[in-house]
Amino acid sequence: MIASVHLPRIKPISTRKSSILCVLDVGASKVVCLIAKLIPAEPSDLLRGRTHRTRILGIGHQRSRGIKGGVVVDMDEAEAAIRLAVDAAERMAKAQVESVIVANHGGRLGSAYFHARVPVTRSVSENDIHRVLEATSLRTAQQGRAILHSLPTGFNLDGAGGIRDPKGMMGEALGADLHVVSADAAALSNLLLAVERCHLSIEAVVATPYASGLAVLVDDEAVLGATVLDLGGGSVSLGVFRDGKLMHGDAFAVGGKHITMDIARGLNTRLADAERLKTLYGSAISSPSDDRETLTIPQVGDDGDGAIHISKSQLTRIIRPRVEEILELARDRLKAAGFPPTAGGRIVLTGGASQLTGLPEAARRIMGGQIRVGRPLGVQGMPESAKSPGFSASVGLLVYPQFSNVEYFEPSRSSGGGEARPAGYFGRVGRWIKESF
DSSP: OOOOEEOOOOOOOOTTSOEEEEEEEEOSSEEEEEEEEEEEOOHHHHHTTOOEEEEEEEEEEEEOOSEETTEESOHHHHHHHHHHHHHHHHHHHTOOOOEEEEEEOOSOOEEEEEEEEEEOSSBOOHHHHHHHHHHHHTTOOOTTEEEEEEEEEEEEETTEEEESOOTTOBOSEEEEEEEEEEEEHHHHHHHHHHHHTTTOEEEEEEEHHHHHHHHHOOHHHHHHOEEEEEEOSSOEEEEEEETTEEEEEEEESOOHHHHHHHHHHHHTOOHHHHHHHHHHHOBSSOOTTGGGOEEEEOOTTOOSTTOEEEEHHHHHHHHHHHHHHHHHHHHHHHHHTTOOOOTTOEEEEESGGGGSBTHHHHHHHHHOSEEEEOOOOSEESOOGGGSSGGGHHHHHHHHGGGTGGGOOOOGGGSSTTOOOOTTOHHHHHHHHHHHHO
């Protein structure tokens, strides 16, 4: 069995300097590479926790190959698709890529919470905060799992919870809660190997629901509470945000490609034709006019003379059960994790499959709450074709470095050589307290 894996962590970005950043999103339907320039933000943005503004310099995207459900199934095919996407972005940006931030879609993504307490003498010091977070993080190692994010969610002092900054407070026992997002080490290792075979180093790995939430949620949604459903081609990722922090992450391997496969099998047509039918005419809900609208369906192996004609309602009857299955799976997994959708809750749908007609209405019926489709926000220079929900996770990877300093990792775990991060632990905790609350 593969031992627990500790991944590289991105270095803090100076709030006073511009920086060039490259991200890579390897999904089941497409591979996206973005090269962007991070420009120091205006004072109004700093008050909202944003340290930089993002301007796209280059974009490349290719049809994904060798990926199924967010997991590499053909190394050579995956490497070829990544190379093509990176090359297109480099040509547009007129820059060479050396390192990337990578999105992780699959590998049995999951969340876990850990708690620890340490004794303190009279008032809480920075060293006490360090000791309790270190004690919490020591419990997170799991065989066969790679830790993607370790997010402190709060402190408690002598049993009194909800403390944001315990420094200087009086007490005898300091506790801390840590939210850990992890994935299967084997699946993640193969994804990173495909990237490294393209002669690219990896700065960080980000869970897809975290990246998507950073891209599509407005500030009030993240604080008041929202659930992000990223409906990709091969998987659906779930992210629950509360008080401006990621509180839960999950994923399951059913997505838009399964809808396409259902259409191809149900109508005996080619996958390319099934995808076109889904995109142009597909719907998750019925309409009174569906019975009167006729579609021409080419058959597998025919040269065009053997096409059949069906009503649009027949296509909807094929699509609707799979959409309902996906939404019910999401609802049940959220409920099992202790974050059930509520009538007044907010759910943001994003990802390429979220553009299916009628999906918000189906989600409102099955999951309840307020539903909207989320598109990537706050990025300049994106072409019109890339401003769709299908690029949310990719854009979120560009936003992630501005929030990476809220995470806690032991200095010895931050790099393969065991060296401490230059910024120092106490500096990271200070920024976390200032920017998160």
